[in-house]
Amino acid sequence: MGRSLKLKLCMSVFVVTAVWILLWGGSLQAPAISEKQAVASAQRILASGLDAELPSNPFADWFRQMVGPQAGVNWQLSECGERPSMLVAQGRSVPACAEVNALLPDGRKVVVMIEVGTFEKGIAGNPSFSHAAIEQEGELYPVRRLRDLPQGLSGPAALKDRYSVKFVALNANLRWLSQGENGGKALHGASADETAPPPPAARPTGTPGARPTGTPAAQSTGTPGARPTGTPAAQPTGTPAAQPTPAPQETRKISEGVVRGNAIVKVEPLYPASAKKMQAAGSVQVQVTISEEGRVIEATTVSGHPLLRNSAVDAARKWVFKRTMLNGVPVRVQSTLTFVFTLTQ
Amino acid sequence: MRNGASPDLRKLEILAMLVARKRKSKTQRAQRALSALLLIALFILAFDVNAYWQIPAAGKTGSGQLHGGIEINPEGIKAAVIRVSDPEQGAGAEVIYTEVFNTALTRNQNGKVTPEAIKAASQAILRFYTHMRRQYQVPPQQIYVISSSDLDADNLEELANEVRNSSGASITFLSIESEVRLSIIGTIPRRYREGTTWFDNRSQSAVIDIGSDKTKAGYQQFRQPLLGDPYYDFVAFEISRGTTSFTDEVNRAAGEDSGISKFAVSAKALSESSIKAALRSELKKKPGLAYRKKIYLNGAIVRAMATLLHPEDRQSFITLTVDDINTFYQRAVNSPQLLLNPSLSRIRNDEARKEVERELEAVRSAFTPKSLVAGAEILKAVASECNFQEEGKKILYARFSNMSSISSYLLLRAGDGPQP
Numbered sequence: 001m002g003r004s005l006k007l008k009l010c011m012s013v014f015v016v017t018a019v020w021i022l023l024w025g026g027s028l029q030a031p032a033i034s035e036k037q038a039v040a041s042a043q044r045i046l047a048s049g050l051d052a053e054l055p056s057n058p059f060a061d062w063f064r065q066m067v068g069p070q071a072g073v074n075w076q077l078s079e080c081g082e083r084p085s086m087l088v089a090q091g092r093s094v095p096a097c098a099e100v101n102a103l104l105p106d107g108r109k110v111v112v113m114i115e116v117g118t119f120e121k122g123i124a125g126n127p128s129f130s131h132a133a134i135e136q137e138g139e140l141y142p143v144r145r146l147r148d149l150p151q152g153l154s155g156p157a158a159l160k161d162r163y164s165v166k167f168v169a170l171n172a173n174l175r176w177l178s179q180g181e182n183g184g185k186a187l188h189g190a191s192a193d194e195t196a197p198p199p200p201a202a203r204p205t206g207t208p209g210a211r212p213t214g215t216p217a218a219q220s221t222g223t224p225g226a227r228p229t230g231t232p233a234a235q236p237t238g239t240p241a242a243q244p245t246p247a248p249q250e251t252r253k254i255s256e257g258v259v260r261g262n263a264i265v266k267v268e269p270l271y272p273a274s275a276k277k278m279q280a281a282g283s284v285q286v287q288v289t290i291s292e293e294g295r296v297i298e299a300t301t302v303s304g305h306p307l308l309r310n311s312a313v314d315a316a317r318k319w320v321f322k323r324t325m326l327n328g329v330p331v332r333v334q335s336t337l338t339f340v341f342t343l344t345q
Numbered sequence: 346m347r348n349g350a351s352p353d354l355r356k357l358e359i360l361a362m363l364v365a366r367k368r369k370s371k372t373q374r375a376q377r378a379l380s381a382l383l384l385i386a387l388f389i390l391a392f393d394v395n396a397y398w399q400i401p402a403a404g405k406t407g408s409g410q411l412h413g414g415i416e417i418n419p420e421g422i423k424a425a426v427i428r429v430s431d432p433e434q435g436a437g438a439e440v441i442y443t444e445v446f447n448t449a450l451t452r453n454q455n456g457k458v459t460p461e462a463i464k465a466a467s468q469a470i471l472r473f474y475t476h477m478r479r480q481y482q483v484p485p486q487q488i489y490v491i492s493s494s495d496l497d498a499d500n501l502e503e504l505a506n507e508v509r510n511s512s513g514a515s516i517t518f519l520s521i522e523s524e525v526r527l528s529i530i531g532t533i534p535r536r537y538r539e540g541t542t543w544f545d546n547r548s549q550s551a552v553i554d555i556g557s558d559k560t561k562a563g564y565q566q567f568r569q570p571l572l573g574d575p576y577y578d579f580v581a582f583e584i585s586r587g588t589t590s591f592t593d594e595v596n597r598a599a600g601e602d603s604g605i606s607k608f609a610v611s612a613k614a615l616s617e618s619s620i621k622a623a624l625r626s627e628l629k630k631k632p633g634l635a636y637r638k639k640i641y642l643n644g645a646i647v648r649a650m651a652t653l654l655h656p657e658d659r660q661s662f663i664t665l666t667v668d669d670i671n672t673f674y675q676r677a678v679n680s681p682q683l684l685l686n687p688s689l690s691r692i693r694n695d696e697a698r699k700e701v702e703r704e705l706e707a708v709r710s711a712f713t714p715k716s717l718v719a720g721a722e723i724l725k726a727v728a729s730e731c732n733f734q735e736e737g738k739k740i741l742y743a744r745f746s747n748m749s750s751i752s753s754y755l756l757l758r759a760g761d762g763p764q765p
């Protein structure tokens with residue numbers, strides 16, 4: 001092999017290595033998605049591109065028209081869909097959404113999520129509608145299709161057929177006194193911009209007393225699985241007389257994943273000293289019955305080391321959950337909580 | 346309580362006076378003294394019994410229902426009482442009493458809280474518990490004791506037993522997720538206003554709490570699972586470095602006797618390999634945090650920075666900048682004494698000045714020059730990894746944030762009605 005051939009070979013190896021490093025290095029350093037571009041792409045896309053039944057206006061214009069000029073509108077890059085940690089654990093990319101939320105003068109809130117790509121790979125393909133909801137008086141009303149949004153916003157009656165999800169304590173705002181009573185630590189009132197009272201939650205249209213409390217209309221038809229599509233003509237009037245009474249104390253089983261997702265207060269069990277001494281470890285399964293209000297009313301162990309069981313039950317009793325709603329009515333549910341006790345050095 | 350007891354006291358005083366007028370002899374005087382003593386003893390007994398057992402309106406004073414809470418942290422015990430005017434809605438809550446008792450509950454080398462620390466903590470809890478019962482007549486079933494997820498030791502059961510034995514209260518040990526949720530509810534206002542327009546605040550905000558042992562963060566995220574209903578997820582985020590634990594780590598690397606310059610160099614190197622790396626790993630799983638527009642910074646090191654750099658700012662929410670963080674770091678490394686003794690010449694109001702002096706004293710007693718550098722290094726790492734320098738980002742320190750978890754826990758309990 002001549003010298004020049006060797007040189008050429010070395011050069012080739014060097015070039016190939018350099019190119020490979022460049023490519024590999026590039027793939028290592030994941031391109032962070034640009035918020036500006038992501039939001040701009042969602043704002044620019046035609047509303048008809050997100051839902052064929054909507055007009056051919058840019059989505060941002062359509063949305064502004066929908067919520068009105070008095071609404072406070074925010075755009076930002078946000079996470080879509082399921083919890084990202086689950087996706088990352090499965091080696092999948094975290095989907096990114098351009099989120100637009102609007103606070104209406106009557107106190108309602110609208111959130112629309114437009115999927116634009118992933119946090120790792122950046123913007124990919126055309127933006128598409130992901131999900132949306134209307135928040136009203138502490139309840140979330142899902143909007144399954146973008147075309148349903150105008151109707152949902154037109155008044156409470158339009159939301160009556162929706163499943164609603166009540167969330168606890170989120171509406172609470174603490175008011176701090178400028179001086180604690182009896183010598184408590186001095187606390188200062190928040191600035192006007194931060195804590196001034198929220199706008200009045202007026203009931204938008206003239207349907208007094210017809211606040212959407214769940215799905216009385218849907219239930220009265222006796223077909224809980226069938227969700228009406230939101231056409232007012234297809235709905236009963238929703239008068240108080242039409243509201244059915246919830247089924248008496250029926251307990252439904254739900255998976256641990258769902259029940260953990262609904263937890264408001266999670267309490268980890270104490271590792272009993274006696275169990276540690278005995279090197280007792282492993283998981284303890286506790287079957288819990290959760291009341292309509294989200295409280296654990298019964299907790300019993302299904303499996304696990306005897307020395308760990310009491311501690312697991314004590315912890316399970318302290319968990320607090322969001323109400324589980326079925327057809328808009330809170331129901332009692334049963335599920336399992338698994339606590340893992342691991343001995344550390 | 347005092348109003349209820351004073352007519353009885355007056356009656357007793359009149360009775361004592363009549364007795365005094367009728368009996369003038371020495372024996373009579375002795376008897377009078379004895380009677381007075383007896384009456385006082387009876388009065389004290391009556392007062393105590395009243396405070397403990399007679400709950401006139403089940404913890405209701407004024408127009409609201411009272412709930413008391415005690416929070417155990419590695420740095421100490423916090424107490425708060427709130428008055429809730431409408432428990433059904435969880436609305437109209439006022440914080441009417443707060444107090445903090447500083448006592449270290451950190452683990453020793455065996456991973457345990459010392460018996461002395463457990464004793465001190467349970468005594469503080471008993472004192473707060475008694476104060477809530479006597480002073481505010483909070484019903485015992487409405488006094489809650491919670492423990493921060495930061496409190497991490499192998500013998501927490503001993504602490505729980507000691508507290509149960511002394512005050513009868515049981516401790517609820519919070520998970521990181523619950524704690525972050527409480528912190529968000531207690532720190533981030535729901536809305537804000539620009540001109541006449543109101544905007545939703547929580548959807549674009551996040552809380553970052555730089556504690557003594559850990560740094561926690563969280564934000565509220567609207568989610569719609571593939572199957573099921575939409576919900577607000579509270580995303581929790583944690584790295585196992587806080588101001589104290591990072592100070593210890595740097596001390597181990599640089600040597601306990603190292604000067605501040607060597608300490609700072611080690612802190613910088615370790616920040617890269619431990620803090621920033623941990624932050625990046627968490628941000629990969631929870632990328633939404635880096636895009637939040639408003640960051641509410643909590644924690645003792647943030648309180649120290651706000652107090653030392655902006656002592657004159659007495660607002661509830663103090664706006665901070667990346668420049669503040671850099672200035673804080675530079676001063677902590679180069680002139681810690683100057684940093685710890687800021688000029689108060691701009692504070693004209695005597696009351697405000699006294700309050701600031703108290704706050705400065707608290708900072709001086711809580712931080713050493715080295716722990717200030719370590720804390721500032723964490724702040725720098727958080728600022729760079731969470732894009733604080735990005736245009737439009739707002740960094741805020743909420744003055745009352747140290748009480749946000751316990752207060753919102755009480756609010757949650759109050760809003761949910763009576764406990765089963």
